[in-house]
Amino acid sequence: MAYSEKVIEHYDNxxxxxxxxxxxxxxxxxxxxxxxxxxVMKLQIKVEDGVIKDAKFKTYxxxxxIASSSLVTEWVKGMSIEEAGSIKNSQIAxxxxxxxxxxxxxxxxxxxxxAAIKDYQEKNGQADGQAQ
Amino acid sequence: xSVQTPVYFDYAATCPVDQRVVDKMLPFxxxxxxxxxxxxxxxxWEAEEAVENAREEIAKTxxxxxxxxxxxxxxxxxxxxxxxxxxxxxxxxxxxxxTVNTEHKAVLDTCKFLERRGVDVTYxxxxxxxxxxPQQVADAITDKTVLxxxxxxxxxxxxxxxxAEIGKVCREHKVLFHTDATQTFGKIPIDxxxxxxxxxxxxxxxxYGPKGVGALYxxxxxxxxxxxxxxxxxxxxxxxxxxxxxxxxxAGFGEAARIAREDxxxxxxxxxxxxxxxxxxxxxxxxxxxxxxxPEHMLPGHLNLSFAYIEGESLLMALKDVAxxxxxxxxxxSLEPSYVLRAxxxxxxxxxxxxxxxxxxxxxxxEIDFVVGLLRTHVARLREMSPLWEMVQExxxxxxxxxxxx
Numbered sequence: 001m002a003y004s005e006k007v008i009e010h011y012d013n014x015x016x017x018x019x020x021x022x023x024x025x026x027x028x029x030x031x032x033x034x035x036x037x038x039x040v041m042k043l044q045i046k047v048e049d050g051v052i053k054d055a056k057f058k059t060y061x062x063x064x065x066i067a068s069s070s071l072v073t074e075w076v077k078g079m080s081i082e083e084a085g086s087i088k089n090s091q092i093a094x095x096x097x098x099x100x101x102x103x104x105x106x107x108x109x110x111x112x113x114x115a116a117i118k119d120y121q122e123k124n125g126q127a128d129g130q131a132q
Numbered sequence: 133x134s135v136q137t138p139v140y141f142d143y144a145a146t147c148p149v150d151q152r153v154v155d156k157m158l159p160f161x162x163x164x165x166x167x168x169x170x171x172x173x174x175x176x177w178e179a180e181e182a183v184e185n186a187r188e189e190i191a192k193t194x195x196x197x198x199x200x201x202x203x204x205x206x207x208x209x210x211x212x213x214x215x216x217x218x219x220x221x222x223x224x225x226x227x228x229x230x231t232v233n234t235e236h237k238a239v240l241d242t243c244k245f246l247e248r249r250g251v252d253v254t255y256x257x258x259x260x261x262x263x264x265x266p267q268q269v270a271d272a273i274t275d276k277t278v279l280x281x282x283x284x285x286x287x288x289x290x291x292x293x294x295x296a297e298i299g300k301v302c303r304e305h306k307v308l309f310h311t312d313a314t315q316t317f318g319k320i321p322i323d324x325x326x327x328x329x330x331x332x333x334x335x336x337x338x339x340y341g342p343k344g345v346g347a348l349y350x351x352x353x354x355x356x357x358x359x360x361x362x363x364x365x366x367x368x369x370x371x372x373x374x375x376x377x378x379x380x381x382x383a384g385f386g387e388a389a390r391i392a393r394e395d396x397x398x399x400x401x402x403x404x405x406x407x408x409x410x411x412x413x414x415x416x417x418x419x420x421x422x423x424x425x426x427p428e429h430m431l432p433g434h435l436n437l438s439f440a441y442i443e444g445e446s447l448l449m450a451l452k453d454v455a456x457x458x459x460x461x462x463x464x465x466s467l468e469p470s471y472v473l474r475a476x477x478x479x480x481x482x483x484x485x486x487x488x489x490x491x492x493x494x495x496x497x498x499e500i501d502f503v504v505g506l507l508r509t510h511v512a513r514l515r516e517m518s519p520l521w522e523m524v525q526e527x528x529x530x531x532x533x534x535x536x537x538x
């Protein structure tokens with residue numbers, strides 16, 4: 001399978017690989033996917049005054065899944081929670097020029113950021129403040 | 133260490149054509165271009181002679197008679213002809229076929245096709261090492277069974293089935309025995325008499341011959357095997373398979389078989405040692421590596437490993453200077469991980485993490501060292517990036533997690 005240059009670039013130089021302390025109140029953690037399906041994404045955000053100050057990821061999956069999560073961590077830094085929650089998988093797929101069989105990787109990245117926001121909000125007593 | 137990239141580690145998929153084979157083929161494109169079925173002139177006779185010489189080389193390699201070799205376009209066609217041909221010819225006698233769930237798709241899909249036409253098919257299940265037992269075959273045979281089809285060496289794992297023992301069971305029960313020997317022909321010894329093989333599919337391009345030619349061994353005596361032809365026309369190949377013969381390919385196939393037969397002992401030893409070296413280098417330096425195969429009954433050139441907690445395609449991407457294949461879903465159109473590895477009891481996750489490395493006549497130790505070095509580096513890098521690896525390091529049991537399947 002031929003990969004787009006952007007996927008290869010993110011795969012070779014992934015941004016923000018790592019972990020934040022999931023026990024911290026200002027950290028939201030989202031883990032989506034399943035090993036049996038061939039992809040698991042862990043995406044974490046560190047929030048200050050409603051703004052995402054830092055983001056980290058770890059991904060088990062194909063090159064497109066790694067690139068999708070790398071790209072999302074780059075995007076969400078500096079975004080408000082609302083902005084980050086409104087990122088659509090189609091934007092990710094478009095930016096990385098993902099072929100149809102890899103669209104699910106961008107869906108997973110969107111789910112991961114939403115899950116991280118939800119976790120942060122639940123920790124901080126904002127359980128009903130939904131992510132968009 | 134001098135290694136020219138890309139490095140080829142996919143010999144089970146296909147091989148470069150041996151220069152001696154090319155030299156053998158060339159005259160038949162331009163000078164000796166006759167149709168081997170032309171009986172009235174020298175052009176035809178010359179082509180026929182080449183075809184018959186090649187037939188003899190194939191027969192010699194498997195301990196059969198040249199008259200028992202039917203040329204085809206490749207092993208896929210041979211499998212189709214053997215299975216459909218027997219099922220059709222013996223339809224009055226019975227409608228039951230026995231095969232194995234790790235067969236190549238050319239066998240499995242042919243069986244599925246026949247099932248839609250009313251044939252009953254039993255798919256025997258392999259054990260963790262990829263083997264079936266002769267007893268499983270014996271237990272599955274009924275008075276309606278007309279054919280048992282068991283592959284010799286598995287294309288994904290290199291596991292070698294106990295053909296002689298299975299052949300014995302088939303002969304005792306008077307059931308025809310077909311084997312898909314695409315991966316083993318010319319690589320390890322095959323004897324159609326000692327193994328009681330009645331039909332056997334083989335291919336040229338896996339043994340440094342050209343693509344586009346194969347053969348079906350069809351036993352002529354004790355018992356005489358008869359087939360219903362699947363391609364009709366001029367009645368070539370004793371009516372088994374019509375169509376003008378690809379003389380240059382056949383001449384190349386014969387030469388490739390001759391070389392394979394003469395070099396077999398040496399190739400087996402050298403390639404087997406290289407594979408064992410690669411296996412010990414990898415399993416000795418990287419933890420959580422699982423061998424997908426059998427500890428003993430293996431083809432010399434196959435090494436199929438799962439690198440736990442890393443998805444296979446992402447590893448392939450890191451090995452962009454190496455040609456190999458993965459059992460990961462992502463490399464196939466179906467999005468399902470390897471059915472062969474799953475049939476051996478491997479879970480989906482480890483099937484997704486598998487790499488098939490197959491080496492051959494041209495592989496060097498330097499190339500192996502190069503690939504081992506790349507794997508060491510990138511397995512470590514990708515594990516650092518893997519949330520599963522992190523969880524395992526934290527002592528979390530991955531099976532205890534309620535994963536959200538999508």
